Amino acid sequence: MTDMTVPARATLGTASGLALVALTEVAGAAFLRQFLLVDDWRAVVGLLALFGGALVAMQRLPAIEAGIEQAFGANRRFAVLLGVAIVLAFPFVLQNSSYALHLLIIAQLYAVLALALNFQLGSANIPNFATGASYGIGAYASALLALHWDVSFWLALPASAVVATIFGFLLGIPSMRTRDSYLALVTIAFGVVVHQLLNNLEFTGGPNGLVGIPAPELFGHSFASPLVIFGHSLPPQANFYYLSALLVGVAILFAGRLHHSRIGLAWNALRADELAARCQGINTTWYKVLAFAVDAFLAGFAGTIYAFYVGFISPDNFTFLVSVTIMTMVIAGGMDNTLGVIVGAFLLTLLPEKLRAFSDYRILFFGITVIAFLMIRPQGIFPQRLRRYGG
Amino acid sequence: MDPAIILQGQGLTMRFGGLVAMAEVDFSLRKGEVLGIIGPNGAGKSTLLNIITGLYVPSSGEVRLSGELLNGQPAHRIVAKGIARTFQSSRLFADLSVLDNVIIGRHTHMKTGVFDAIFNRRKADAELDAAAEIAERLLKAVSRELHAQRHRPAGELPQADRRRLEIARALASEPKVLLLDEPSSGMDDADTDALMDDIRSVCAERPDLALMIIEHDMRLIASLPQRVLVLDYGQKLAEGTFEEVRLIPRVQEAYLGRKGAQHAQA
Numbered sequence: 001m002t003d004m005t006v007p008a009r010a011t012l013g014t015a016s017g018l019a020l021v022a023l024t025e026v027a028g029a030a031f032l033r034q035f036l037l038v039d040d041w042r043a044v045v046g047l048l049a050l051f052g053g054a055l056v057a058m059q060r061l062p063a064i065e066a067g068i069e070q071a072f073g074a075n076r077r078f079a080v081l082l083g084v085a086i087v088l089a090f091p092f093v094l095q096n097s098s099y100a101l102h103l104l105i106i107a108q109l110y111a112v113l114a115l116a117l118n119f120q121l122g123s124a125n126i127p128n129f130a131t132g133a134s135y136g137i138g139a140y141a142s143a144l145l146a147l148h149w150d151v152s153f154w155l156a157l158p159a160s161a162v163v164a165t166i167f168g169f170l171l172g173i174p175s176m177r178t179r180d181s182y183l184a185l186v187t188i189a190f191g192v193v194v195h196q197l198l199n200n201l202e203f204t205g206g207p208n209g210l211v212g213i214p215a216p217e218l219f220g221h222s223f224a225s226p227l228v229i230f231g232h233s234l235p236p237q238a239n240f241y242y243l244s245a246l247l248v249g250v251a252i253l254f255a256g257r258l259h260h261s262r263i264g265l266a267w268n269a270l271r272a273d274e275l276a277a278r279c280q281g282i283n284t285t286w287y288k289v290l291a292f293a294v295d296a297f298l299a300g301f302a303g304t305i306y307a308f309y310v311g312f313i314s315p316d317n318f319t320f321l322v323s324v325t326i327m328t329m330v331i332a333g334g335m336d337n338t339l340g341v342i343v344g345a346f347l348l349t350l351l352p353e354k355l356r357a358f359s360d361y362r363i364l365f366f367g368i369t370v371i372a373f374l375m376i377r378p379q380g381i382f383p384q385r386l387r388r389y390g391g
Numbered sequence: 392m393d394p395a396i397i398l399q400g401q402g403l404t405m406r407f408g409g410l411v412a413m414a415e416v417d418f419s420l421r422k423g424e425v426l427g428i429i430g431p432n433g434a435g436k437s438t439l440l441n442i443i444t445g446l447y448v449p450s451s452g453e454v455r456l457s458g459e460l461l462n463g464q465p466a467h468r469i470v471a472k473g474i475a476r477t478f479q480s481s482r483l484f485a486d487l488s489v490l491d492n493v494i495i496g497r498h499t500h501m502k503t504g505v506f507d508a509i510f511n512r513r514k515a516d517a518e519l520d521a522a523a524e525i526a527e528r529l530l531k532a533v534s535r536e537l538h539a540q541r542h543r544p545a546g547e548l549p550q551a552d553r554r555r556l557e558i559a560r561a562l563a564s565e566p567k568v569l570l571l572d573e574p575s576s577g578m579d580d581a582d583t584d585a586l587m588d589d590i591r592s593v594c595a596e597r598p599d600l601a602l603m604i605i606e607h608d609m610r611l612i613a614s615l616p617q618r619v620l621v622l623d624y625g626q627k628l629a630e631g632t633f634e635e636v637r638l639i640p641r642v643q644e645a646y647l648g649r650k651g652a653q654h655a656q657a
Contacts, residue, residue: 254509261508261515262501262522265487269495272484279444279478281470281499281564290505386488386542389523 020071021079029086033093035350036100044354055381073388087245091238101237103353105309108244109302111345114329115251115338116298120291121327122336122384123259123267127184129323130171133194134296136318138164138303140198143210143313153216153308161300167194168296172289179274191320198315209314216243216308223308240309247305248342251298255338258294260387267291268336321363334380343381395421397601398443398474398568402452405438405625412438413625415452420568425594425602427616427633431645435625436605437479440570443603444476445469456568471499473567477557479576479605485546489537489556492545493526494519496563526563532596533559533589551582555589562593568601575608587611621645 035047058065072079094100113131120126141160145151151159171190175183198204205211215224216239223239258264266287269277278284307313325348333344352365398420405413413435420426428436441447443454445466454461456472464472475496484492501522503515530538534555540548545556554574561569574590575583594600606612612619612633619636621628623645629636636642643652 257509257512257515258505261519262498262503263505263508265491265495266498268487268491269484269498272486273482275446276478276482276484277495278446278466279470279476280495280560281467282495283465283467294505384486386544387491389490389520 017071017074018078020068021075022082024068024072025079025082025086029090032346033090035354036094036103037097038354041355041357044351048351059377084249088242091234091241092232096233096235098235098237101235101241103350105237105240105244107346107349108241108248109306110326110329110349111248111342112244112251112302113299113326114333114341114345115248115255116295116302117326118255118330118336118338118341119258119267119294121330122341123264123271124288124291125271126175126288126291127180127327128187128292128295129184129320129327130187130191130194131295131299131326132318132320132322133191134164134168134299135303135306135322136194136198136313136315137167137296138300139307139313139318140204140210140303141300142304143213143307144203146213146308147210153214153304154218156308157301157304160304161297164296164300164303165293168292168294169289171296172292175292176285176288187323188320191323195315195319198318205314207315209312209317210307211312213307213311213313215311240305244302244305244309247301250301252338252342254294254298259336259338263287263290330380332380334382334384336384337380337382340380340382347381393419393421397422397457398603399455400439400443400452401455403439403442403449403454404451405435405442405447406450411625413442413449416622416625416627418620418627418630420601420603422567422599422601423594424618425604425616427612427619428603428605428622429607429612429619430622430628433624434622434645436622437572438625439622440476440572440603440605443469443570444474467499470564470566473565474570475561475564475566475568476570477554477561477572477574479572481550481553481557483545483548483553483556483560486544488542489530489545489548490523490526490541492556492560493529493563494522496560497522497525499564526559529559529563530556533562533593550577551585554578554586558589558593566600568603571602571604573605573607575606575611580610583608583611587615590615 031047031051035044038044038047090104091101113135116134117128117131120128138160141163142151142153142156145156145159146153171187175186178186198209199207215222217223221227221239223243224236226236227234227238227242266277266282269280269282270284270287274284303318306317326345329344329348330341331344332348333342334340352359355365358365396419400416400418403413403416404411416435416439418426418439428439430436438447442449443461445461445464445468448463452462456469456474459472461469461472461474484495487495501518503518508515527538527541530541534552537548537552537555537559540552545553548556558569558571558574571590575586578586590602590604594602602616604611604616616633618631619633620630621636621639621642623641628645629639629642640652647654
């Protein structure tokens with residue numbers, strides 16, 4: 001099988017490969033733009049049908065998927081550069097819609113949270129229902145630092161990630177005494193405890209939360225003011241769009257590097273067979289706690305950006321339901337597949353917003369999505385891939 | 392103590408509540424030796440392997456590797472000290488590639504931590520690529536057919552190849568002692584013959600490697616091990632060469648029942 005792919009890869013390394021990469025990325029971006037700007041729910045359903053059709057086509061004709069995958073593999077640098085360019089240019093094609101930018105920011109923060117959870121649920125099969133709590137801990141830690149000690153956003157960002165990581169460790173250690181459904185219960189309990197504490201403690205503002213978190217500043221430019229680039233003025237949300245896009249980039253980098261290393265392999269071994277993993281010399285307890293810590297670290301980052309973006313946080317932003325939503329994104333998108341998890345996060349953030357006509361049924365909608373995916377495509381939109389070695 | 396003895400167990404006893412799964416078992420294993428362990432189902436063979444590999448902590452008695460006490464050490468540390476094993480029902484990482492399975496076997500020889508993986512990519516990649524290269528060589532040495540399938544998920548392999556892969560994965564940790572738990576179970580005669588050839592070539596390449604094989608297949612037990620240890624009801628029944636052991640009436644009883652043993656001797 002491998003012998004056949006070598007000449008194919010060589011031919012796709014040329015112009016046609018570049019064109020395929022460019023076409024895929026531009027088509028993806030154009031689809032996202034349409035999806036963000038469309039209003040009528042019928043048009044939304046139409047776009048969804050298009051997306052579903054593309055997925056079915058890929059499943060029916062694996063050659064298309066393999067071709068795209070090969071083109072991306074052969075033109076990695078070009079794909080990354082074009083991707084970055086598209087992300088940078090994207091706010092300019094949104095007709096200055098601050099609502100579309102807002103949706104993008106939230107979707108990107110959820111993408112980071114889903115990538116964080118993917119280290120556990122996807123790589124190591126640890127059902128952690130406390131990612132929302134880590135998100136909240138990050139948000140509250142940075143907000144408290146900013147409000148009480150005037151700590152700037154740029155310092156609060158790493159500080160709150162460290163705080164969230166410490167809590168992640170604290171959750172991880174007792175969780176090691178349990179597994180499977182019992183482990184899930186421990187994490188649910190942790191999430192509830194965090195929510196209750198935020199709700200009842202005085203210094204977290206109780207149910208009213210924390211108000212008046214100042215907007216970040218960078219070189220004298222306030223993130224609350226419009227962003228002017230080349231004489232083109234973008235809504236203030238564009239500041240946070242770029243910031244959260246950067247965080248998604250960092251999360252992708254983390255995910256890719258950890259996945260393709262001894263650590264990712266150890267997590268995967270743990271997922272497949274814990275006893276066999278121990279007998280290969282893998283300290284399973286340590287790797288599980290590590291997965292908790294990495295999850296909390298990234299979630300802490302996302303929480304900080306959220307707190308400074310919205311300027312007001314309350315315990316209700318970080319309920320158990322948030323954790324369930326994040327878990328849905330990972331399952332629907334594709335366990336242990338970075339692209340899949342991001343697509344899942346975008347889809348499940350944007351869809352409920354776009355289908356506002358049915359907003360009362362949002363929870364029902366999540367439930368149906370999970371059941372549908374587990375039945376039709378249990379591996380998710382983009383399933384896990386085997387690793388490749390030596391270029 | 393005999394300096395050639397690499398692994399030694401003394402007075403090993405394992406109680407699960409009121410059940411005594413193993414009582415006062417002694418054994419020793421020399422460098423380069425193949426020791427067979429036989430006994431009827433429930434005799435305590437797998438219990439012995441689980442004690443040696445740290446999955447069980449014995450109620451009393453001790454296990455020593457080159458004189459170093461192993462009791463109470465966690466399983467992952469015992470692997471690092473040089474004891475690798477396979478499982479009776481092969482426990483591969485089914486959704487990972489064949490190659491990944493063997494690379495994971497090299498876990499204890501790699502050092503990459505989180506910070507290296509993220510910030511020192513060059514070092515982490517170099518280490519992983521080196522491990523992949525060693526894994527490829529190992530697969531090729533164990534079986535060329537298996538090597539040709541190295542990019543397939545391990546779960547898709549046929550039974551005989553799974554066993555080979557388990558052996559390759561165990562060898563990847565460069566063990567001093569290799570424990571095989573019923574390597575031929577579920578195999579037909581042709582596969583078992585191929586397996587015996589594989590084990591012989593593994594031993595020929597590693598003259599110092601000590602092997603402990605739990606088996607039911609008497610053909611394998613008759614030809615591979617230099618010494619055989621018989622367990623029954625968690626106790627050591629006999630020890631010696633296969634030729635000696637098979638003539639002992641109590642061993643025949645354990646396998647054939649009292650009547651069968653009388654017939655066999657008659």
